[in-house]
Amino acid sequence: MTVAPEEFAPPVPPASEVFADALAHLVSDTVERQRILGSGAFEAIGEGAEVRLSSGRTMLDFGSYAVPLFGHRPATVTRAVRAALETLPTSTRLLTNPYAAALAARLAALVDPGRLDKVSFGLNGADAVETALKLAIARTGTPSALAVQGGFHGKSMGALALTHDPLRRGPVRGFLGDVRHLPLEPDAVARAAREAPFAALIFEPVQGEGGGRAIPPELLRRWSADAHAAGAFVLADEIQCGLRRCGPVSVSVSEGVRPDAVLLGKPLGGGVMPLSAVVGTRELFAPLAADPYFHTATFGGHPASCAAGLAALDLLDTVAESLPAVAARLAAGVAALAASRPGSVVGVRSTGLLAAVEFGDATVAGLAVLEAGRRGLLVGQSLSRPAVLKLLPPAVTDAAQMDRAFAILDAGCRAAERRAARSG
Numbered sequence: 026m027t028v029a030p031e032e033f034a035p036p037v038p039p040a041s042e043v044f045a046d047a048l049a050h051l052v053s054d055t056v057e058r059q060r061i062l063g064s065g066a067f068e069a070i071g072e073g074a075e076v077r078l079s080s081g082r083t084m085l086d087f088g089s090y091a092v093p094l095f096g097h098r099p100a101t102v103t104r105a106v107r108a109a110l111e112t113l114p115t116s117t118r119l120l121t122n123p124y125a126a127a128l129a130a131r132l133a134a135l136v137d138p139g140r141l142d143k144v145s146f147g148l149n150g151a152d153a154v155e156t157a158l159k160l161a162i163a164r165t166g167t168p169s170a171l172a173v174q175g176g177f178h179g180k181s182m183g184a185l186a187l188t189h190d191p192l193r194r195g196p197v198r199g200f201l202g203d204v205r206h207l208p209l210e211p212d213a214v215a216r217a218a219r220e221a222p223f224a225a226l227i228f229e230p231v232q233g234e235g236g237g238r239a240i241p242p243e244l245l246r247r248w249s250a251d252a253h254a255a256g257a258f259v260l261a262d263e264i265q266c267g268l269r270r271c272g273p274v275s276v277s278v279s280e281g282v283r284p285d286a287v288l289l290g291k292p293l294g295g296g297v298m299p300l301s302a303v304v305g306t307r308e309l310f311a312p313l314a315a316d317p318y319f320h321t322a323t324f325g326g327h328p329a330s331c332a333a334g335l336a337a338l339d340l341l342d343t344v345a346e347s348l349p350a351v352a353a354r355l356a357a358g359v360a361a362l363a364a365s366r367p368g369s370v371v372g373v374r375s376t377g378l379l380a381a382v383e384f385g386d387a388t389v390a391g392l393a394v395l396e397a398g399r400r401g402l403l404v405g406q407s408l409s410r411p412a413v414l415k416l417l418p419p420a421v422t423d424a425a426q427m428d429r430a431f432a433i434l435d436a437g438c439r440a441a442e443r444r445a446a447r448s449g
């Protein structure tokens with residue numbers, strides 16, 4: 026349930042003005058792509074699984090960086106945020122913030138009760154990654170980490186050191202810390218431990234930007250045991266796959282991996298506010314017990330974000346109810362797409378509400394994004410594997426919307442193939 030947008034009557038500037046400002050002062054290539062995707066209009070109002078544009082047209086949203094898991098503008102979340110804004114729109118940081126306290130307690134009780142007991146809040150996923158990495162390095166005294174080939178953990182400097190994306194690492198390579206990226210082999214962690222010590226192993230149980238690839242649970246359990254045997258921490262980055270996007274609240278905990286921290290973000294703020302969290306063991310958080318100012322940030326635990334987080338957690342049961350049906354339709358949709366486009370689609374994968382369509386050619390994938398956009402569907406390419414389109418439907422997507430999305434995607438793929446054939 027969303028609140029009628031008419032209640033807010035947002036000012037709608039002319040699109041020409043918006044694009045002139047954005048092209049002049051933001052990253053112009055990105056804005057130009059957005060202009061094409063919106064057919065010259067900008068995003069105006071989010072509503073459930075759809076976004077209404079300034080032109081009045083609506084688009085289905087299977088993109089949005091995986092944020093609107095509960096749909097756009099869930100009423101319970103926007104209400105909770107408004108209530109916080111009316112009373113405590115920011116925290117003194119010198120006094121105890123009841124929203125942060127309540128959300129920390131809820132997360133500790135939810136993610137891995139009794140084991141993952143301490144919480145640190147940030148605003149972006151990369152904040153959570155940076156915090157967890159910094160704590161692990163400080164606690165072990167070892168300035169080195171293991172990550173996974175194909176893994177994505179963000180683009181701030183510490184997070185980028187863990188991200189396996191040669192293109193984005195290249196320009197700042199000399200400034201990135203010591204990280205070894207492992208192949209998906211059972212012995213990889215034990216082998217790395219024999220070569221040199223490390224503070225932490227970080228992985229995504231389901232790689233999002235790496236192309237929707239689920240890492241086998243038995244591999245994660247073996248790696249986790251080997252990392253622990255080497256005296257290192259295990260960090261599960263569930264910023265994209267967690268909070269029921271891929272089924273469980275925590276994929277790694279549900280698979281018996283026993284991480285020392287689960288990192289959450291994206292939908293944690295209810296798709297309304299920026300919020301991320303490290304939910305970890307007391308052992309990992311020990312450097313903060315020794316020095317509470319070892320890691321702080323001005324807006325950490327922001328009351329409005331934590332109010333949104335509390336309302337978001339209340340929605341997780343609703344997601345659990347709708348997820349099997351929506352996930353089944355999504356899986357059936359990508360399978361049918363692969364069957365109908367054997368010339369361009371080389372593989373599909375899906376885990377819960379995260380599906381991937383792999384094209385033989387990244388150019389066709391890029392064109393398919395544009396052609397789907399023209400027809401009313403927002404999807405994105407995987408950041409580290411541009412030949413892969415990621416489909417991230419909100420849990421509120423109904424059967425008719427799912428059918429519409431796949432009809433658009435099929436037509437978009439056909440058009441992309443034709444355009445690629447003409448230009449190639």
Ligand SMILES: Cc1ncc(COP(=O)(O)O)c(C=O)c1O
Pocket residue numbers: 090148149150151152154177178179180229233234262263264265266290291
């Ligand atoms: C698994 C994972 N970790 C970390 C991040 C970084 O999050 P943010 O962009 O909010 O900093 C992302 C973003 O896509 C992600 O998918």
